[in-house]
Amino acid sequence: NAGVTQTPKFQVLKTGQSMTLQCAQDMNHEYMSWYRQDPGMGLRLIHYSVGAGITDQGEVPNGYNVSRSTTEDFPLRLLSAAPSQTSVYFCASTRGGVPGSYEQYFGPGTRLTVT
Amino acid sequence: AQKITQTQPGMFVQEKEAVTLDCTYDTSDPSYGLFWYKQPSSGEMIFLIYQGSYDQQNATEGRYSLNFQKARKSANLVISASQLGDSAMYFCAISSNDYKLSFGAGTTVTVRA
Numbered sequence: 684n685a686g687v688t689q690t691p692k693f694q695v696l697k698t699g700q701s702m703t704l705q706c707a708q709d710m711n712h713e714y715m716s717w718y719r720q721d722p723g724m725g726l727r728l729i730h731y732s733v734g735a736g737i738t739d740q741g742e743v744p745n746g747y748n749v750s751r752s753t754t755e756d757f758p759l760r761l762l763s764a765a766p767s768q769t770s771v772y773f774c775a776s777t778r779g780g781v782p783g784s785y786e787q788y789f790g791p792g793t794r795l796t797v798t
Numbered sequence: 799a800q801k802i803t804q805t806q807p808g809m810f811v812q813e814k815e816a817v818t819l820d821c822t823y824d825t826s827d828p829s830y831g832l833f834w835y836k837q838p839s840s841g842e843m844i845f846l847i848y849q850g851s852y853d854q855q856n857a858t859e860g861r862y863s864l865n866f867q868k869a870r871k872s873a874n875l876v877i878s879a880s881q882l883g884d885s886a887m888y889f890c891a892i893s894s895n896d897y898k899l900s901f902g903a904g905t906t907v908t909v910r911a
Contacts, residue, residue, distance in 0.1 A: 714897040725802070725889055725901030726843075733897065741898065773843060775899075783831035783893035784850060789843035 685709050689774050689790035696764040696797045704759040704793050706774030713779035715757040716787070719743065719770040726773060732757055764797045800825045800892050802902035810908050811880045818865070819875040819905045821890035830894035832873040834864070838886040849873055885909045
């Protein structure tokens with residue numbers, strides 16, 4: 684199993700550009716999510732999905748879009764990049780069942796810089 | 799709403815000694831899970847240990863143990879026999895009636911030889 688994979692590993696964008704961060708998992712997990720990590724802070728939830736076709740907002744959703752057309756993939760789109768979106772982005776997945784009972788598996792992260 | 803507080807921004811520990819990382823939480827849900835993750839300098843998030851709110855016994859995983867005090871809403875991580883490879887950032891997190899994780903700000907541990 685590859686687990687959770689993310690591409691790209693690094694990305695530099697100019698203000699106003701758009702891009703998509705890719706995330707895929709091969710564990711047949713129902714739940715997937717995106718977090719961002721800023722210096723000196725813990726991870727904060729951007730968007731999440733409890734299954735294909737179902738997405739919802741997390742704590743910091745502004746400026747980001749998601750969709751979930753398959754169980755495996757959960758891309759994160761930056762609509763118009765801003766310097767405040769400079770961060771490290773993590774994708775995570777976990778199996779369904781009783782919420783809060785299973786660990787989340789994290790991808791290796793994407794380091795994004797917006798100039 | 800859930801909240802995790804980690805009050806120790808940084809800690810130093812001598813190799814082979816034990817270290818305790820503090821974590822307090824706040825949630826109104828009766829059922830929840832507490833997690834600890836390790837983030838080395840390479841950046842990946844590594845799951846260490848889990849404690850369910852209804853678990854009677856404190857969780858242990860190798861050199862990691864969780865000192866769970868439900869009444870005090872405390873879930874401290876104990877790392878025994880510290881190794882140089884334990885130098886990393888450690889995050890406490892909580893998840894309750896949904897699958898969302900709320901993280902603390904983290905504690906940096908530096909192990910000295």
